[in-house]
Amino acid sequence: MTARSRPVYPFSALVGQEEMQLGLLIATVDPLVGGVLILGDRGTGKSTAVRALAAVLPQIDTLPGCPYRCVPSACAGLCAACVPAVDAQPRPEAPASRRGRSRAAGAAARVAATATVSVPVPVVDLPLGATEDRILGALDLEKLMTLGQKSFEPGLLARANRGFLYIDEINLLEDHLVDLLIDSAASGENRIEREGLSIVHPSRFVLVGSGNPEEGELRPQLLDRFGVAVEVRTPKDIDLRMEVVLRREAFERDPQSFLASEEAAQQALRERIVAARRALPKVALSQELLRQLSMLCLKLGTDGLRGELSLMRAARAAAAFRGEKKVSLETLREVAPMALRHRLRRDPLDDTDSTARVARLVDEVLV
Amino acid sequence: MTEPGNTHAGESTARAQHAEAAEALLADVLLAVAAVATAPLALGGLWIRGWHGPRRDALIGLLGRWSERSPRRINHSTDPTQLHEGMELAGTIGTGRLVRRAGLLADVEGGLLLLAMAERAGQALLGPLAMALDDGRMGLVVLDESLADEQGLLPAVGERLALVIDLRDEAGLWPVSLDLDTLPAAQRWAARIAGARGQWPQVRLDRDALAEILKACAALGIDSMRAPLLAANLARVSAALHGRESVEVDDLGLAIRLCLLPRARQMPVSSNEEAQADNTQTEETPSEEPPPEPWPAPEAQDPAQAAPPEPPPVVPAEAPQEAVPPESEPTDETDKPIPDGASERLIEAALAGLPPGVLALLAGSIAAQAGRGQGVSGAGLLGAKGRGRGRPVGSVRRAPRSGERLHLLATIRASVPFQPLRRQQAAALAATGLQGAGGDGAGPAGQQRIHLRPDDLHVHREKRRRGNTTVFVVDASGSMALQRLSEAKGAVEVLLAECYVRRDRVALVSFRGKGADLLLTPTRSLVAARRSLTALPGGGGSPVASGLEMAARVIAQVRRAGDSTTLVVLTDGRANLTRAGQPGRQQAGEEARQVARQLAALADQRLLIDTSVRPDPAARTLAQALQGTYLPMPFAQARAIGEVVGRAVAPPRR
Secondary structure, eight states: OOOOOSOOOOGGGOOSOHHHHHHHHHHHHOGGGOEEEEEEOTTSSHHHHHHHHHHHSOOEEEOTTOTTOOOGGGOOSOSTTTOTTOOOOOOOSSOHHHHHHHHHHHHHHHHHHSOOEEEOOOEEEOOTTOOHHHHHEEEOHHHHHHHOOOOEEEOHHHHTTTSEEEETTGGGSOHHHHHHHHHHHHHSEEEEEETTEEEEEEOOOEEEEEEOGGGOOOOHHHHTTEEEEEEEOOOOOHHHHHHHHHHHHHHHHOHHHHHHHHHHHHHHHHHHHHHHHHHGGGOBOOHHHHHHHHHHHHHHTOSTTHHHHHHHHHHHHHHHHTTOSBOOHHHHHHHHHHHHTTTSOOOTTOOSOHHHHHHHHHHHHOO | OOOOOSSHHHHHHHHHHHHHHHHHHHHHHHHHHHHHHHOHHHHOEEEEESOSSHHHHHHHHHHHHHSSSOOEEEETTSOGGGGSOEEOHHHHHHHSSOOEEOOHHHHHTTSEEEEESGGGOOHHHHHHHHHHHHTTOOEEEEEEOOOTTSOOSOHHHHTTOSEEEEOOOGGGSOOTTOOGGGSHHHHHHHHHHHHHHHHGGGOBOOHHHHHHHHHHHHHTTOOOSHHHHHHHHHHHHHHHHTTOSBOOHHHHHHHIIIIIGGGOSSOTTTHHHHHHHHOGGGSOOSOOOOOSSOOOOTTOOOTTOSSOSSOOSOOOTTSOOOSOOOOOOOTTOTTOSSOTTHHHHHHHHHHHHSOHHHHHHHHHHHHHHHHTTTTOOSHHHHHTOSSSOSEEEEEEESOOOTTOOBOHHHHHHHHGGGHHHHHHHHHHHHHTTOOOTTOSTTOSGGGOOOOOOGGGOEEEEEEOOOOEEEEEEEEOSTTSOHHHHHHHHHHHHHHHHHHHHHTOEEEEEEEETTEEEEEEEEESOHHHHHHHHHTOOOOSOOOHHHHHHHHHHHHHHHHHTTOEEEEEEEEOOOOOBOTTSOBOHHHHHHHHHHHHHHHHHHOSEEEEEEOSSSOOHHHHHHHHHHTOEEEEOTTOOHHHHHHHHHHHHOOOOO
């Protein structure tokens, strides 16, 4: 849980996991797509890919020392970084987002002068056995016991703000922990009302979960929080596997020079993401494709309009990443399984692969 | 397995072979310990399976002497919060000033952590450990005492450890009296480890060697990409320990034996087809040149010989291996250190060299994995263990133990009445100049706002949602006419859907013919359950007692993990085979009732569905022995039965 000081394998050097890479990139271009669910066996490079994300993303601006990594212009006014006078004394009367506005405005004015810092996008690992306190944050016992101060010690949800929260083997996560995540992932904030604390802090993160569906099912409510679900398989081709192992070995042997050799590719990828984010609002989706997209969702019987919306968002983000001005049919075809495969209404006993079902209909409808 | 003949000569050769196998195993084990002492971080660690005993202790002793720092030992009950740095609560309150403790992980940074009773450790402890392994912070040695049919170590952790030593088959091991330190091999490693530590990163592993490792992975059905990486590192460490500058065949053999074979999901049968499918150079070549340099395989088979003298000793019956491993020796690369196709021979050699008991265990674990529907893990079970995992309900007065959360409000409330008194005491102490509860860390005594004493402490009481596991025992014997069997299957399917709604786990046991099969270990994957149910064949004798006995084993395991259990037996009750496989209705029935009586105490809820066409007294008496609900299923529709049963087995709402 300490900051990863160790070199991290570069994203651009990943081999043979195109679908997973595209899924993650979609979420980096448009975090509003929702989370990314990675389905697959152990040892397929899921964790490597997720942890590699931070290094390809442009850094974010925040105030020095802010544990929530607030946007400087819209700081939550919770910590000493933006409100030096405030000892994070919680105000029970109203949620921070609203009541904090006047205070935050004052704080923003005060901090305008303060230099902001650039920090890497946080990619936070949530270990399976984490406690509620660890995730939500809790009363800072240390301060309470030694200084008699009531103050809030931010948890993983605070650390993940504006970044990624990664849960390996998410299907094995305890139900009551899942509940905590479901709420935060939807509202973009973390509400703590316990032990005399009453705090709301921003917690806008992209949820990245991975797991093997064979080992346990995910609750539908949690599934719904994921914008795209990608399948990852271990490469079967020996040459490809060789390449994976050789690169990994080269990295482990001499991380610094491996990183140096990848730096140009990493930089190119970073620029591409920045360009895609800029282009995203202008990416169009033609009426024709929209109609086909709705038809696809209708035929698949996805619940409500969520399928359409998330497929549309994902397709536009993918198109932006590929430099398309209009979403192309190919992009839509490629993204459709990712955005829909986990949204099919599912008979728990039905063995048919939902990927196959989506693929069949994609061939039928998206032509 | 080597079956010796009846002759005296046969016996003695068998004994000699046995001793040889034990010796080979010991050599591997010593090298495994040496390797993990050499490069704990690159190898992840060592997974020792087997019970406590002098042999295991001897290995741990060696590990301590050979490692740079002796391993730090923890066990399953270690409080996960101890892994990271933090405040020591009791000390802080007692002294009134901040007492910190270093995190265990920081403590062992770069060294080895030894986790005893790993099979009982929960996710709360293993999750952070797996993460620390990923970060390369330490190496991990786990002692796993799980039984063959028990859920062992959390797969996410096992996956990250390069080396596996299996000591479960004690008959196949070296004599206990052997003093390992006096062995020449041990002395050699002891002398070389320090040097190997610096050398192994420079050891060359060329593409051919790597290709062999990957081919071996493919042949053994290992999909994970961690395995080949760990095996490659292991081969290099082994080469360094042998004083070689590049990886050679022996090192590959070792990596296959110690790292890949224990992860095997299949025996190497499809290797030929696969090799042909994706590698054109393995086409059958008429000329079989011997390899340019003969590399004696560890088991001293002639490596140039295409076919082994005898088929590998254990090949799953459903997948006989008769094909000769294709030989392909490209003539242009004459000085290759690793001959092509080495992995196949190495796997064969490794299989041949293993003691028979280990092979049986290995075959068993592969079968178990197959039965689990592609490796369904026991992690769900493990997750239920340990404290700090439930919803808080109220508080109780005691200092926080492993993983418990301090209930602050209750703690402070408990201390409130005594504040004036304690403040006076503190002031008095400060006045007399004695070191008091005021503490210098917190400033002058008078400024400490709350005076706490360790006996004020309250912790959250937590109520864990007890999961429920439904164990189905399905009679698939001949007396269940095919029609009835499919109706029973239908009923189970309806029940499975109920289990899904309740988020139960299900396990499936069937019995027919000679004995019982555990078709599915407890899982939440309904798909897996349904698949194994559909594939369930019928016919044969009716060993009811064996079926119930298997169910009892599963239920005992589930109870140990803290779940409640529901037993659903579908049978006509006409037992005709004893547990020993002897025919005889009388005794078979008696045995069945005997096991049923034991089950009555084990399973929380019991239900017997009589599947005979007319309600059968045999089934009814069995239900009585179970002290469970009896439900006849004469000509019933599956769904109707399912609804009745669903109501009958629904766990009481609390």
